[in-house]
Amino acid sequence: MHMADALLTPAVGGTMWVASAGAIACSSAVLRRERDDRKAPLMGVLGAFLFAAQMINFTIPGTGSSGHLSGGLLLAILLGPSAAFLTIASVLVVQAFFFADGGLLALGCNIFNLGIIPAFVVFPLVYRTVIGRDPSRARLGVGTMAAALATLQLGSLAVVLETASSGISSLPLADFLMLIQPIHLAIGLVEGGVTIAVLSFVRKARPELLQSGGGVDPSAGRSLVPVLLGFLVCAVVIAGGLSLYASGKPDGLEWAVAKVSGKAVLPAPEQGVHGALSWLQQKTAWFADYRFKGGKTEIGAPAKLDTGVTGIVGAVLTLLSILCAAFLLRKGSRGAVAPEA
Amino acid sequence: MGSIAGALLDLKRLDQLAAGDSAVHRLDARAKVLATLVFIVSVISFGRYELSGLIPFFIFPAVLIAIGQLPAGYLAAKIILVCPFAVAVGIFNPFFDRGVLVHLGPLGISGGWISCVSIVVRTVLTVGAALILAAVTGFPAICRALERLGMPNVFVMQLLFLYRYLFVLTEEGGRASRARELRSFGRRGLNLSSYASLLGHLLLRTWQRAERIHMSMLARGYDGVMPVGHTSRFGVAEMLFLLIWSSLCILLRLNNGAQFIGTLVTGILS
Numbered sequence: 001m002h003m004a005d006a007l008l009t010p011a012v013g014g015t016m017w018v019a020s021a022g023a024i025a026c027s028s029a030v031l032r033r034e035r036d037d038r039k040a041p042l043m044g045v046l047g048a049f050l051f052a053a054q055m056i057n058f059t060i061p062g063t064g065s066s067g068h069l070s071g072g073l074l075l076a077i078l079l080g081p082s083a084a085f086l087t088i089a090s091v092l093v094v095q096a097f098f099f100a101d102g103g104l105l106a107l108g109c110n111i112f113n114l115g116i117i118p119a120f121v122v123f124p125l126v127y128r129t130v131i132g133r134d135p136s137r138a139r140l141g142v143g144t145m146a147a148a149l150a151t152l153q154l155g156s157l158a159v160v161l162e163t164a165s166s167g168i169s170s171l172p173l174a175d176f177l178m179l180i181q182p183i184h185l186a187i188g189l190v191e192g193g194v195t196i197a198v199l200s201f202v203r204k205a206r207p208e209l210l211q212s213g214g215g216v217d218p219s220a221g222r223s224l225v226p227v228l229l230g231f232l233v234c235a236v237v238i239a240g241g242l243s244l245y246a247s248g249k250p251d252g253l254e255w256a257v258a259k260v261s262g263k264a265v266l267p268a269p270e271q272g273v274h275g276a277l278s279w280l281q282q283k284t285a286w287f288a289d290y291r292f293k294g295g296k297t298e299i300g301a302p303a304k305l306d307t308g309v310t311g312i313v314g315a316v317l318t319l320l321s322i323l324c325a326a327f328l329l330r331k332g333s334r335g336a337v338a339p340e341a
Numbered sequence: 342m343g344s345i346a347g348a349l350l351d352l353k354r355l356d357q358l359a360a361g362d363s364a365v366h367r368l369d370a371r372a373k374v375l376a377t378l379v380f381i382v383s384v385i386s387f388g389r390y391e392l393s394g395l396i397p398f399f400i401f402p403a404v405l406i407a408i409g410q411l412p413a414g415y416l417a418a419k420i421i422l423v424c425p426f427a428v429a430v431g432i433f434n435p436f437f438d439r440g441v442l443v444h445l446g447p448l449g450i451s452g453g454w455i456s457c458v459s460i461v462v463r464t465v466l467t468v469g470a471a472l473i474l475a476a477v478t479g480f481p482a483i484c485r486a487l488e489r490l491g492m493p494n495v496f497v498m499q500l501l502f503l504y505r506y507l508f509v510l511t512e513e514g515g516r517a518s519r520a521r522e523l524r525s526f527g528r529r530g531l532n533l534s535s536y537a538s539l540l541g542h543l544l545l546r547t548w549q550r551a552e553r554i555h556m557s558m559l560a561r562g563y564d565g566v567m568p569v570g571h572t573s574r575f576g577v578a579e580m581l582f583l584l585i586w587s588s589l590c591i592l593l594r595l596n597n598g599a600q601f602i603g604t605l606v607t608g609i610l611s
Contacts, residue, residue, distance in 0.1 A: 002426060004430075006467065007427060013385065028493030028494070028495035032495055038551075045510065045547050045551040052510045053543065086495065094504060097472075168460060170453060198544065201540075206548075209548060313607055318598060326404060326407040327407070330408075
């Protein structure tokens with residue numbers, strides 16, 4: 001469910017970065033106020049535990065496929081929202097760098113989808129509400145399962161919204177939703193089952209962990225909720241607004257250029273500044289006339305052909321020259337430094 | 342279990358690359374982090390149908406790989422491994438976006454295919470940039486750089502702790518998982534109940550380990566901050582590195598280099 005850089009525009013990615021960075025700052029401040037320095041190693045090691053847990057699989061009965069824990073909700077229940085959020089965020093940072101899950105720009109989205117949603121939205125609003133003040137076993141089970149389902153549904157919904165408001169993918173919104181939500185219903189059921197099973201094991205073996213963890217910062221968690229809901233609203237509004245602005249303006253510019261030049265000489269892919277510049281280039285380029293004549297007489301295709309051919313020729317040449325340069329650079333520096341294995 | 346051990350080896354290899362000693366390795370981490378960010382934002386900001394403009398950006402990973410003496414094949418394999426999600430979403434573009442954009446002689450190429458390939462090229466560029474940053478800088482140095490660029494100290498500590506114990510706990514989990522597999526015949530015994538008790542035990546051991554770590558930290562005089570070994574400074578080389586790369590990225594963003602070269606060459610040929 002990791003979001004990828006390639007599907008994002010800078011406006012959406014940047015907005016989600018701001019939201020996630022704000023949440024990291026808030027949570028760090030909460031933990032610093034707590035001054036409980038037992039938590040620092042505990043959070044770090046639990047983050048590493050999450051890594052190990054995600055690599056171990058179990059077979060899902062009846063289907064033959066296998067599943068694993070993703071663990072955001074488990075951490076929220078064990079550590080409380082702020083500490084759990086920072087732990088999940090740190091795991092995502094390491095994944096972005098070393099497993100290249102998603103990417104650096106998408107990191108903001110991923111921290112939002114997999115960290116803020118379980119820790120600050122689902123945990124206080126769904127889990128705490130369902131289990132109530134004096135939880136029974138059944139209530140704990142129902143609350144955990146509901147929270148797991150909500151986490152996965154909201155997370156995948158966020159992926160859809162971020163992709164759609166970026167507009168890089170042309171998958172229609174409804175189709176994308178139909179594709180992704182049912183799958184995450186199944187994943188949510190698995191996640192809920194595993195979380196319940198692990199928690200019941202911990203409750204049998206060391207019940208004091210659950211009491212101390214869940215009750216560490218209830219007040220802090222509650223006071224953060226409105227702030228983060230505010231962030232959510234801001235993020236959605238700004239992302240929507242900015243991407244509309246971002247995608248509206250180039251079209252306008254292109255339209256203006258087409259109007260100025262009199263006809264649609266410009267191929268559709270040229271947008272924005274680039275469109276204007278290539279228009280300028282076409283007006284000033286030495287070879288512009290030859291190009292169009294050559295294209296027309298030799299192959300007899302419309303003038304649009306040229307941008308396709310020149311684009312490909314240019315791309316291949318650029319790639320080749322970059323590779324040559326890199327090869328030479330490496331040859332040159334190999335003398336100075338012993339090569340790494 | 343092959344996959345866990347394999348993944349761990351893979352992680353260690355990337356970690357070891359950061360111990361190299363080249364001109365890029367020696368630069369202050371802040372310059373590399375900032376240059377990579379400029380690069381990623383320039384790549385991402387291209388419109389969905391722009392493809393040829395992205396190609397010149399390969400110069401950034403290529404030069405860093407060359408100077409940093411990184412194994413190009415290994416990085417390429419890692420990048421290809423993580424492509425599937427972007428490809429899975431991008432592959433729908435050709436079906437929904439059928440308007441023909443480019444004519445290559447008799448062949449019409451639809452906008453969907455162009456944007457699909459564009460998504461894949463972006464993935465390769467951005468993922469590659471992140472991996473190269475990790476390989477020439479090393480994770481602890483990136484964390485320190487982010488701290489000096491304003492990230493909260495609590496989160497930096499969290500990242501450093503996580504990174505330190507990642508290898509320890511993955512090995513422990515891998516051992517436990519292998520033991521479970523050796524005791525289960527075929528697929529029997531790998532069900533949820535054994536999984537939950539395995540994870541539960543791992544969790545309890547992790548918790549106890551954290552308590553031991555805390556006590557040994559206190560015994561060594563921990564006062565809330567992690568000590569730093571040596572600090573590097575942001576000098577002339579760093580400034581130059583950052584300036585050159587960000588101006589090149591912005592230049593390539595505003596001018597389509599590949600299209601320009603292509604125009605020159607096809608102009609000469611025809």
